[in-house]
């Protein structure tokens with residue numbers, strides 16, 4: 001590593017901030033061959049049910065897999081799949097992009113979704129990108145700030161009075177009648193779009209466990225499908241153990257799983273800080289239950305206080321995620337401490353969405369104020 005002053009030409013072998021002549025310094029020019037990469041859509045071209053419309057891509061997918069310090073304390077090798085860097089700051093963009101690629105090819109002029117959070121923003125943004133109209137159906141109680149952030153992309157946001165649980169099915173019925181293609185939480189193209197998460201992980205490591213925050217079940221099904229397709233294609237030799245993670249305050253899938261039930265039941269009075277995964281009657285709940293049973297996978301619930309602690313720990317590593325996205329880390333703690341995840345295991349936790357979308361419950365740290373003269377007095381460690 002060499003730094004050089006572009007004005008006086010002085011060179012430095014260690015990282016100084018500025019040249020002794022007072023001017024800025026810069027690294028010496030590098031010579032090398034650029035790696036002209038292909039996107040995950042192109043690398044796995046034959047795995048998609050419809051040709052991805054690359055001209056409308058916003059750069060979703062190909063997210064970083066980061067080694068985490070949190071794993072060291074737990075005796076495992078922990079990697080974080082950072083989905084918060086997607087164009088609308090959540091994994092939803094992968095599924096939205098693929099489903100909209102289908103919608104334009106099928107001649108739809110309008111798309112829709114039922115959501116109040118990440119999916120609403122994603123569908124609204126991609127509808128603008130694809131040149132489609134968007135109908136975003138949100139619940140009566142949806143938080144104003146979130147709704148405004150969705151409408152900024154140009155989609156029609158409609159607050160619906162009535163039973164929010166019934167809205168999913170009503171949207172599909174109305175969509176057929178009115179020619180609006182609804183891209184809800186477990187739309188089959190959306191679910192297939194999530195396979196890219198499994199493909200990208202498998203390109204880098206062979207995990208033993210993958211922790212997946214789970215609500216409707218679409219994400220879990222997509223990642224499961226991605227790994228099983230890789231296995232069938234002979235690209236990986238073993239499947240990881242997938243862990244569906246739910247909040248204690250809304251855990252219809254884990255409850256049915258632990259009670260040995262065949263089908264999920266409506267979870268009365270959901271109450272958790274992890275609002276993004278608080279679907280009381282997940283449309284893919286039964287499908288997730290079957291996967292858990294068929295493959296001997298796990299379902300784990302975590303409390304709000306464990307979620308907040310995990311969210312803070314991730315922030316302490318530079319990653320600000322929303323409460324729903326921190327649940328994987330809380331679950332890992334339980335599993336590692338109880339010995340279910342053995343020491344030395346390779347574990348991936350999916351960080352599904354950005355914390356900037358859920359600022360209201362966060363308490364930041366104390367902000368210091370200090371006069372410029374005497375600034376050093378405020379900078380003690």
Ligand SMILES: Cc1ncc(COP(=O)(O)O)c(C=O)c1O
Pocket residue numbers: 090117118119185213214215216217218219220276277322324325352353
């Ligand atoms: C941040 C976040 N994590 C996880 C999930 C769970 O995804 P799914 O509903 O597909 O199970 C959601 C769903 O909205 C979400 O917004």
